[in-house]
Amino acid sequence: xxxxxxxxxxxxxxxxxxxxxxxxxxxxxxxxxxxxxxxxxxxxxxxxxxxxxxxxxxxxxxxxxxxxxxxxxxxxxxxxxxxxxxxxxxxxxxxxxxxxxxxxxxxxxxxxxxxxxxxxxxxxxxxxxxxxxxxxxxxxxxxxxxxxxxxxxxxxxxxxxxxxxxxxxxxxxxxxxxxxxxxxxxxxxxxxxxxxxxxxxxxxxxxxxxxxxxxxxxxxxxxxxxxxxxxxxxxxxxxxxxxxxxxxxxxxxxxxxxxxxxxxxxxxxxxxxxxxxxxxxxxxxxxxxxxxxxxxxxxxxxxxxxxxxxxxxxxxxxxxxxxxxxxxxxxxxxxxxxxxxxxxxxxxxxxxxxxxxxxxxxxxxxxxxxxxxxxxxxxxxxxxxxxxxxxxxxxxxxxxxxxxxxxxxxxxxxxxxxxxxxxxxxxxxxxxxxxxxxxxxxxxxxxxxxxxxxxxxxxxxxxxxxxxxxxxxxxxxxxxxxxxxxxxxxxxxxxxxxxxxxxxxxxxxxxxxxxxxxxxxxxxxx
Ligand SMILES: *[C@@H]1O[C@H](CO)[C@@H](O)[C@H](O)[C@H]1NC(C)=O
Ligand SMILES: *[C@@H]1O[C@H](CO)[C@@H](O)[C@H](O)[C@H]1NC(C)=O
Ligand SMILES: *[C@@H]1O[C@H](CO)[C@@H](O)[C@H](O)[C@H]1NC(C)=O
Ligand SMILES: *[C@@H]1O[C@H](CO)[C@@H](O)[C@H](O)[C@H]1NC(C)=O
Ligand SMILES: *[C@@H]1O[C@H](CO)[C@@H](O)[C@H](O)[C@H]1NC(C)=O
Ligand SMILES: *[C@@H]1O[C@H](CO)[C@@H](O)[C@H](O)[C@H]1NC(C)=O
Numbered sequence: 269x270x271x272x273x274x275x276x277x278x279x280x281x282x283x284x285x286x287x288x289x290x291x292x293x294x295x296x297x298x299x300x301x302x303x304x305x306x307x308x309x310x311x312x313x314x315x316x317x318x319x320x321x322x323x324x325x326x327x328x329x330x331x332x333x334x335x336x337x338x339x340x341x342x343x344x345x346x347x348x349x350x351x352x353x354x355x356x357x358x359x360x361x362x363x364x365x366x367x368x369x370x371x372x373x374x375x376x377x378x379x380x381x382x383x384x385x386x387x388x389x390x391x392x393x394x395x396x397x398x399x400x401x402x403x404x405x406x407x408x409x410x411x412x413x414x415x416x417x418x419x420x421x422x423x424x425x426x427x428x429x430x431x432x433x434x435x436x437x438x439x440x441x442x443x444x445x446x447x448x449x450x451x452x453x454x455x456x457x458x459x460x461x462x463x464x465x466x467x468x469x470x471x472x473x474x475x476x477x478x479x480x481x482x483x484x485x486x487x488x489x490x491x492x493x494x495x496x497x498x499x500x501x502x503x504x505x506x507x508x509x510x511x512x513x514x515x516x517x518x519x520x521x522x523x524x525x526x527x528x529x530x531x532x533x534x535x536x537x538x539x540x541x542x543x544x545x546x547x548x549x550x551x552x553x554x555x556x557x558x559x560x561x562x563x564x565x566x567x568x569x570x571x572x573x574x575x576x577x578x579x580x581x582x583x584x585x586x587x588x589x590x591x592x593x594x595x596x597x598x599x600x601x602x603x604x605x606x607x608x609x610x611x612x613x614x615x616x617x618x619x620x621x622x623x624x625x626x627x628x629x630x631x632x633x634x635x636x637x638x639x640x641x642x643x644x645x646x647x648x649x650x651x652x653x654x655x656x657x658x659x660x661x662x663x664x665x666x667x668x669x670x671x672x673x674x675x676x677x678x679x680x681x682x683x684x685x686x687x688x689x690x691x692x693x694x695x696x697x698x699x700x701x702x703x704x705x706x707x708x709x710x711x712x713x714x715x716x717x718x719x720x721x722x723x724x725x726x727x728x729x730x731x732x733x734x735x736x737x738x739x740x741x742x743x744x745x746x747x748x749x750x751x752x753x754x755x756x757x758x759x760x761x762x763x764x765x766x767x768x769x770x771x772x773x774x775x776x777x778x779x780x781x782x783x784x785x786x787x788x789x790x791x792x793x794x
Contacts, residue, residue: 352409
């Protein structure tokens with residue numbers, strides 16, 4: 269009888285938490301072709317209209333500063349910051365403007381925090397760049413969309429003035445790129461150009477502006493600051509229509525175009541523009557994450573063939589600020605982590621996650637909000653600055669990359685549709701690994717399965733590490749918008765600094781580890 273109930277309990281337990289075992293082979297050494305990964309892999313693209321909400325106007329916004337500085341403390345490198353996006357093509361300059369004057373359209377349930385349609389800025393607007401953490405690399409957008417060269421030149425002069433100020437120079441904050449125009453492939457749809465606007469016409473416009481803007485900025489083959497090229501919303505991936513390869517064929521890299529050192533493209537996995545959301549599981553799924561990035565392989569190859577660097581200069585889950593219950597959730601943190609890490613395997617050097625005040629997909633909300641980001645309804649109480657779950661993706665990636673400033677990362681081949689894994693190398697030797705279980709554990713899910721991972725080390729002359737430390741991103745349900753913990757700690761604090769006590773597991777590698785649905789783990793070998 270006793271044996272029978274023990275068996276019954278055993279059977280019941282194995283039904284409740286079905287554990288599948290998967291063998292994962294982890295190379296101990298990186299090879300020369302193992303992609304390098306920067307400590308600022310996860311960087312930020314900031315909507316320009318509310319820029320001073322992020323930085324502060326006359327004094328620093330410490331909450332935002334702290335969220336960036338946390339990352340800098342982990343990798344020694346703060347995230348790179350791009351400012352502009354949709355706003356950059358609606359911005360003009362007027363010397364006597366204090367910070368910015370903005371005109372916002374009415375908000376709607378689908379777009380509770382719309383972008384400004386008209387932004388006028390003065391010197392003080394660009395000068396607040398000084399509130400970013402020391403050593404931040406910056407990209408500023410200037411206006412091409414309005415087709416007003418004077419506006420572009422005045423903005424450029426003001427940007428250059430800001431970066432030559434003693435405060436910004438002393439802080440080591442540098443202007444990497446000027447970006448002229450945001451998503452010019454959409455100009456024909458959004459009224460900024462004629463309906464028949466072509467890629468060749470855009471190249472002509474761009475080169476015409478670049479002559480004046482490069483002169484105003486003092487750009488040269490030897491200057492640190494360069495142009496960022498393309499910034500398209502979509503891509504034909506061929507030499508017709510809008511794509512890097514089409515732009516190269518139309519002469520983008522001639523004349524002042526020789527001052528382009530990096531090509532930027534934008535990507536969203538879908539859109540919420542008409543108010544219909546994507547499913548969280550679709551976003552998180554290993555194969556769709558790969559599908560959304562591998563489509564750029566021809567564009568990346570064409571870019572490398574020109575000797576240029578390649579970034580995703582603006583990206584996030586679903587366009588038009590995200591889908592409610594999807595983009596703002598813990599599941600989206602796992603998406604962001606897998607997405608950014610997989611991008612490294614295609615030699616995308618940086619991934620700029622787009623953020624805006626009140627945007628559903630924003631990893632950081634830098635100021636107090638009074639209406640819901642999900643439907644625009646008034647909040648019962650003001651919501652102070654806070655991080656959203658996606659912020660943990662930046663923290664985890666940073667910890668995995670570490671402090672050497674020359675880490676390498678390799679996607680591990682894992683024969684399981686919901687388990688992704690990456691190994692991280694320091695000075696060529698295995699240091700850490702990240703695993704992600706992308707099965708969405710939803711409110712309606714009745715059981716939470718786990719997958720058991722057995723780590724095998726490819727035979728090498730080097731000693732196999734005996735022990736590992738396992739740090740877990742603990743998530744209640746994939747749809748949770750808060751309450752996520754990382755190694756028992758939280759960044760959901762009033763000042764954006766980490767709180768709580770660190771909790772990790774030390775165990776022999778030979779035991780392997782379990783990873784449950786909707787979980788990410790960082791394994792450190794020692
Ligand atoms: C666990 O739940 C899923 C649905 O989320 C279901 O497909 C599966 O059969 C369940 N497994 C067990 C062992 O009950
Ligand atoms: C934008 O705002 C500025 C300053 O308020 C104003 O001078 C300008 O006319 C406006 N532009 C448009 C197109 O409304
Ligand atoms: C742009 O450059 C041309 C040629 O140097 C010059 O004539 C023109 O005034 C410049 N425009 C602006 C707005 O600076
Ligand atoms: C272009 O921008 C300049 C500088 O702000 C402004 O004076 C001028 O009116 C603008 N031109 C048009 C056509 O809007
Ligand atoms: C594009 O459309 C404009 C009218 O919006 C027209 O004037 C122009 O000739 C057209 N250009 C081409 C190349 O078809
Ligand atoms: C991109 O991801 C979405 C889910 O978020 C998926 O529906 C879509 O098919 C993916 N696109 C590609 C090209 O793989």
